[in-house]
Amino acid sequence: MLYxxxxxFEFLLPEERIARYPAIHRDESKLMILDANTGKIWNEPSFKNLVSYLKEGDVLIANHTxxxxxxxxxxxxxxIHxxxxxxxxxxxWRCxxxxxxxxxVGETLSDKKTQTISFTVEKKEGEFVFLKPEHTLQEKDFQQIGEIPIPPYLKREADLQDEIRYQTLFAKTPGSVAAPTAGLHFSESIFETLKEKKIQLCTLELKVGYGTFQPLTRENFQNQKLHREEFFLExxxxxxxxxxxxxxxxxFSIGTTTLRALESAYDFATDSFRSGPGATELFIQPEDRLKSCEGLITNFHLPGSSLLLLVSAFAGKESILNAYQKAIAEDFRFYSYGDAMLILGRKE
Incomplete structure (x- = not known):
């Protein structure tokens, strides 16, 4: 694929289709089903209905970042910056x-919230600034001085609701600057139903970087690489x-971050997964053939984004674009706090 x-993969998305806030309950978003083998598309009124498409022995894997x-x-x-x-x-810290x-360079800044931690500008490289804090920053420091970094396309400040709803219920290892949003739909009720149906849920960790919000560039296509993200498969x-x-x-992969890690940890020669740490710059495009899983749970992504190309690799370009036009016409909500899609099977 060329730049x-x-x-x-561009399409016109009306502003009112962007979900600025989460649904009242996690599992009450709408769910679109796309059969990757036939191209058939249909809707479910609630994400809770996901479990009716799963059977005993299926495995779900989520990103617990x-x-x-x-x-x-x-x-x-x-x-103020x-x-x-x-x-x-x-x-x-690269910032x-x-x-x-x-x-x-050499200028000093302090945090606006508590005014207890100061930082020095050590160097500037391209679009990044490197800051040196007066002491090693711990997660508890960010809890005191920082805010949840909700996506820029929400066009609002983060509030208390985001501190709860912009985290998945299986989140445990801090370090991401964005949520693995397909996991936001899962509730305790769904976990119980999965357990009753003997459907296994396991996890991996991929630290979601700011690159997930960056537009694709000509350089991405020339190098066939995206931003680097670290992952760990237990x-x-x-x-x-x-x-x-x-x-x-x-x-079934819960989300595109999980799928990116799975494809990176998957060994095609042995048809198996390698455990342990890894890093990925994988740039999945529509012509690629994915082998790590048989189903994908995902949200509706930005036009022309790397995530839209990834889901097109999974289900096929035509099927995905048809599904997105149907979603727009039928008032589905898009992006991080939006509705969900279940892709059954994968393009061969």
């Missing part, structure tokens, strides 16, 4: 800062997945 082909409060407002004597703390390396042109999860593969049982 010029990306225009085929937790969103950290990495959006921090820092101030100098002259102005919105800062996204991305990653730490050798006591320096995205609005209006960073006005910051100078040995217990790999054992569950590998046994399912051996026995011909279905594996």
């Amino acid at each position: 010029e082909d990306l225009k085929e 937790k969103v950290s409060k990495r959006r921090v407002y820092l101030k100098t004597l002259a102005r 919105e800062v996204m703390f991305l990653e730490e390396k050798e006591l320096l 995205k800062i609005r209006n960073s042109r006005k910051l100078k 040995e217990s999860s790999a054992e569950i997945l590998n046994l399912a593969k051996q026995e011909g049982r279905r594996i």
